[in-house]
Amino acid sequence: MSIEFLERKDVDEKYTWDLSSIFKTEEEFEESLEKFISLSNGIEKDFKGKLKDAKSINACLDKLKDILEAGSLLGTYAYLALAVNQMDTESQSRQARISNIMSDINSRLSFIESEIIQLDEEIIKEAIEESRENAKYLEDILRRKPHALHPEAEKTLAALSNVLGAAYEIYNRAKLADMDFGTFTVDGKEYPLSFVLFEGKWEYERDTKIRHAAAKAFSNKLREYQHAIAAAYNTQVQKEKVEANLRGFGSVFDYLLFSQEVDRELYDRQIDLIMEHLAPHMRKYAKLIQKIYGLEEMTFMDLKLSVDPDFEPKISIEEGRKYIEEALSVLGEDYLQMINRAFDERWIDFVQNKGKSTGAFCSAPYGSHPFVLISWTERMREVFVLAHELGHAGHFYLAHKNQNIFNSRPSQYCIEAPSTMNELIIANYLMKNTEDKRMKRWVLSTIISRTYYHNFVTHLLEAAFQREVYRIVDRGGAVHADLLSKLKREVLEKFWGDAVVINEGAELTWMRQPHYYMGLYPYTYSAGLTIATEVNKRILKEGQRAIDDWIEVLKSGGLYTPVEFAKKAGVDITTERPLLNTIEHIGNIIDEIIGLTEEIN
Numbered sequence: 045m046s047i048e049f050l051e052r053k054d055v056d057e058k059y060t061w062d063l064s065s066i067f068k069t070e071e072e073f074e075e076s077l078e079k080f081i082s083l084s085n086g087i088e089k090d091f092k093g094k095l096k097d098a099k100s101i102n103a104c105l106d107k108l109k110d111i112l113e114a115g116s117l118l119g120t121y122a123y124l125a126l127a128v129n130q131m132d133t134e135s136q137s138r139q140a141r142i143s144n145i146m147s148d149i150n151s152r153l154s155f156i157e158s159e160i161i162q163l164d165e166e167i168i169k170e171a172i173e174e175s176r177e178n179a180k181y182l183e184d185i186l187r188r189k190p191h192a193l194h195p196e197a198e199k200t201l202a203a204l205s206n207v208l209g210a211a212y213e214i215y216n217r218a219k220l221a222d223m224d225f226g227t228f229t230v231d232g233k234e235y236p237l238s239f240v241l242f243e244g245k246w247e248y249e250r251d252t253k254i255r256h257a258a259a260k261a262f263s264n265k266l267r268e269y270q271h272a273i274a275a276a277y278n279t280q281v282q283k284e285k286v287e288a289n290l291r292g293f294g295s296v297f298d299y300l301l302f303s304q305e306v307d308r309e310l311y312d313r314q315i316d317l318i319m320e321h322l323a324p325h326m327r328k329y330a331k332l333i334q335k336i337y338g339l340e341e342m343t344f345m346d347l348k349l350s351v352d353p354d355f356e357p358k359i360s361i362e363e364g365r366k367y368i369e370e371a372l373s374v375l376g377e378d379y380l381q382m383i384n385r386a387f388d389e390r391w392i393d394f395v396q397n398k399g400k401s402t403g404a405f406c407s408a409p410y411g412s413h414p415f416v417l418i419s420w421t422e423r424m425r426e427v428f429v430l431a432h433e434l435g436h437a438g439h440f441y442l443a444h445k446n447q448n449i450f451n452s453r454p455s456q457y458c459i460e461a462p463s464t465m466n467e468l469i470i471a472n473y474l475m476k477n478t479e480d481k482r483m484k485r486w487v488l489s490t491i492i493s494r495t496y497y498h499n500f501v502t503h504l505l506e507a508a509f510q511r512e513v514y515r516i517v518d519r520g521g522a523v524h525a526d527l528l529s530k531l532k533r534e535v536l537e538k539f540w541g542d543a544v545v546i547n548e549g550a551e552l553t554w555m556r557q558p559h560y561y562m563g564l565y566p567y568t569y570s571a572g573l574t575i576a577t578e579v580n581k582r583i584l585k586e587g588q589r590a591i592d593d594w595i596e597v598l599k600s601g602g603l604y605t606p607v608e609f610a611k612k613a614g615v616d617i618t619t620e621r622p623l624l625n626t627i628e629h630i631g632n633i634i635d636e637i638i639g640l641t642e643e644i645n
Contacts, residue, residue: 049236052129055395059361059420060128062390066121066412073121077145080114084149087111087156095159098171104156105178105450111153112449113411118142120409127407127417130220131399143206151203158195161185180602181450191291191302201287211280212561218269218276219555220401228261230254237261239402243556244421247348252339259345263549266556273555274525280561281517295518300563304457305605310617314567314574315511317623318504319539325631326501327543329492332638342543344536344550347497351489351637355482357424361394364420364427368434371473372466374583375438375591382441383434386416391437392430394420406433406463408440410449424486428494431470435463443601456565457606460499460572461579461613462598467495468580485640488633496630499569501539506557507567509535513560528554571606571617577626578615590614 067073091104122142126135160168160182168186172179192198201208225237230253237246237258246258281296288299301311333349334342350356359367365387373380386392393400396419408414414437420426439462443452474487512531513523523531529551536546536553559565582590597604597613610617 049238049241050395050397052132052397052399055397058390059394060390061124061393061415061417063121063124063415065389066117066409073118076114077118077142080111080118081145081149083107083111083114084153088152092155093159095156095163096167098167098174101160101163101168101171101182102175102178105175105181108153108156109177109449111149115146115149116410116449117412119146120407120412120415124407124415124417127401128393129397129399130217130401143209147203147206150205151199154199154202155195157185158192158198161189161192162195165189177448178450191293193290197290208283211276211283212558214276215273215558215561216401218273220399223265223269225262225265228257230257237265240396240400240419243402244396244419247345248350248353248423250337250349250353252337252346255349256343256345259547260549263552266552267549270525270529270552270555274523274528277528277554277560278523281513282522284563285517296514297518297564300514304455304564304568306455306457310457310571310606311564311567313620314571314623315504315508317620318500318570318627319508321624321627322500322504322630323539323541325627325634326497326539327541329634329637330540330543332634332641336641341545343545343547344540345547347544348493350486350493351641352482352486355486358422359424359427360422361420364430367427367470367473368431371470372431372434374469374473376595379438379442379595382438385413386434386437389413392416392418394418396420404429404433406436406440408437408444410444410452413437414440425490425494428467428470428490431466432463435466438462438466439598442595442598446599447601447603451603452601454600454602454604454609455606456563457568457571458575458609460569461575461609462572464495464499464569464573465576465579465594467491468576469583471495472580472584481640481644485637485644488637488640492630492633492637496573496633499573500626500630503559503566503569505535505539506554506559507564507570508539509554510560510564510566574623574626575610575613575615575617577629578622579613582614 067076087104087107090107091100095101095104119142122135122139126132126139129135165186168182172182193201219239223239225239225242227234227236229235235246235254235258242258242262246255246262249255249258284300285296288296291299293299293302297308297311301308330342330347333339333346333351336351337346337349339346369380369383372383391413393416400419401417402419404416404418406414406416416430416433416437418426418430418433436459439454440452443454468491471487471491475484478484478487509532512535513528516523516527532554533546533551536550540546554560557566579590579594583594593613597609600609600612604612607618615622
């Protein structure tokens with residue numbers, strides 16, 4: 045079997061994103077970089093040591109907005125160019141150069157926050173009253189005031205930001221540039237293997253011999269790098285613990301949740317309730333997969349199998365676009381116009397090529413439009429993946445149009461609500477437009493195996509594992525490869541019980557996701573989907589009123605805390621009810637899939 049995996053220079057350009065919408069030429073990029081450096085020099089010269097009253101504070105912040113916008117475009121351009129080809133040395137050099145310049149400028153401009161944070165609260169409140177544009181930035185400073193360090197210490201940390209973020213860079217470089225998975229052989233036949241091929245194809249392969257052989261070859265390659273990756277991860281969590289201590293937080297959890305504006309109760313509840321109440325439903329689903337495929341034993345290697353592998357349609361990018369446009373049109377004309385622009389103006393990178401980042405993501409620089417990375421595999425489920433990323437795009441597109449750069453970024457807790465909402469809307473559309481029982485079962489099983497499994501199982505189990513790591517670090521301990529694998533295996537075994545055999549290699553799943561280098565991010569997937577599930581119920585029941593509320597929430601950017609964000613959308617996350625409702629909803633879908641399977645058979 046031959047799968048062509050092209051060099052970046054050889055792929056069809058029309059299926060790649062067009063970064064010229066940020067900078068048309070390298071010369072334009074360099075000019076913008078010079079202007080960015082000049083602006084930062086100017087603000088340092090004009091305001092350093094002079095932020096003493098409301099007037100000077102707001103004058104400084106008005107200029108800071110321009111610097112942040114310029115930096116957003118420069119940083120995104122460098123990052124996105126590298127994301128599609130991690131092996132390109134020119135992109136590596138540009139990214140490294142930009143990172144160094146950003147670190148230097150962040151260090152030199154750290155005086156802004158340091159000087160403001162040391163002022164009397166009354167002066168800061170006066171500045172807030174005089175400029176609503178700068179209010180959010182200043183309110184955040186007031187919040188951080190108890191955890192501020194000496195200005196020189198803040199300057200030093202800012203200067204070291206590039207180095208302090210190195211663990212993530214090391215992880216990515218090892219995963220995407222150094223790991224060569226080669227091929228694996230089954231019955232004398234050779235098959236190609238890579239991160240993208242394994243996670244986009246072989247995990248779903250219905251032939252058990254091929255699927256298991258791919259999983260074993262994949263985990264064997266991961267194992268070769270486990271100690272280096274573990275060292276990078278331990279560096280990351282130790283750094284976070286040091287920062288938590290320096291800033292006077294009681295624990296690393298408090299430190300990491302502080303920026304999300306979420307308390308420990310919401311965080312622990314998300315993990316504990318899902319581990320306890322969702323596990324029985326997912327074990328039932330695993331047993332259904334085992335029965336459909338006649339597997340002697342259900343293993344971790346079999347969990348991505350489709351309920352009906354013969355049914356999932358192959359789909360072109362153009363066909364996928366039609367589904368997305370028709371389904372998401374429910375969100376209104378402005379939202380649909382954004383979707384059309386994303387396709388027509390090449391906001392999306394679809395192709396698979398050597399060195400491209402795995403998975404899918406959306407990057408939304410302030411001052412330009414969002415960009416979406418995906419590796420299209422011509423499977424119908426990619427419609428859900430693309431709708432998910434376009435949910436992020438729609439969120440930031442609306443937030444950037446309606447908020448300045450200080451107000452545009454929502455809490456990480458809310459980030460995954462708009463993306464998962466779009467997946468549910470796609471499912472609504474597909475269910476409404478078919479009477480075919482197999483199609484209904486495919487849609488429902490995709491919602492379980494992709495939307496809810498991905499967010500409520502894959503990422504939630506990451507979160508449960510991550511919590512154990514931080515508990516060790518909080519007690520002054522460190523982690524290494526053997527311990528990380530042991531912790532991961534224990535979490536998997538606790539969730540799946542005796543319904544799934546956790547085969548050798550499954551414990552190395554901790555090496556597959558970059559989320560561990562992004563603070564307490566993994567649990568927010570299920571938190572966002574909980575909000576989305578409840579809002580989706582409102583849309584199905586109330587129609588336009590619920591949609592209008594949702595669009596207004598998307599426009600709000602970072603104006604609200606997570607509790608306020610959810611409340612504006614009609615969901616009360618201060619109680620466990622929304623989460624329990626969502627878990628019950630997942631259980632009902634699984635029961636419906638089982639019922640349809642019996643009818644079809």
